[in-house]
Amino acid sequence: VANHGVPERLETSANLQDILALLRRRPCSVDDIAVGLSLHQNTVLKYVEQLCSQKQIQIGQTTQGLFYKAII
Numbered sequence: 001v002a003n004h005g006v007p008e009r010l011e012t013s014a015n016l017q018d019i020l021a022l023l024r025r026r027p028c029s030v031d032d033i034a035v036g037l038s039l040h041q042n043t044v045l046k047y048v049e050q051l052c053s054q055k056q057i058q059i060g061q062t063t064q065g066l067f068y069k070a071i072i
């Protein structure tokens with residue numbers, strides 16, 4: 001996967017911040033995040049797990065499934 005000269009750490013940091021910004025606007029599922037930010041679902045899962053472990057987002061459950069939201 002080409003990263004267009006962007007060091008992976010910076011790309012990861014940008015993606016984490018993009019996901020966090022999206023989740024501050026509204027709760028989203030992994031699919032919502034993947035489509036909204038043009039990321040692969042596996043990549044999104046890796047990032048949301050990291051954000052959860054850092055206590056920046058939390059997981060919620062609805063009849064439609066799991067969703068993530070930012071902890072303000």
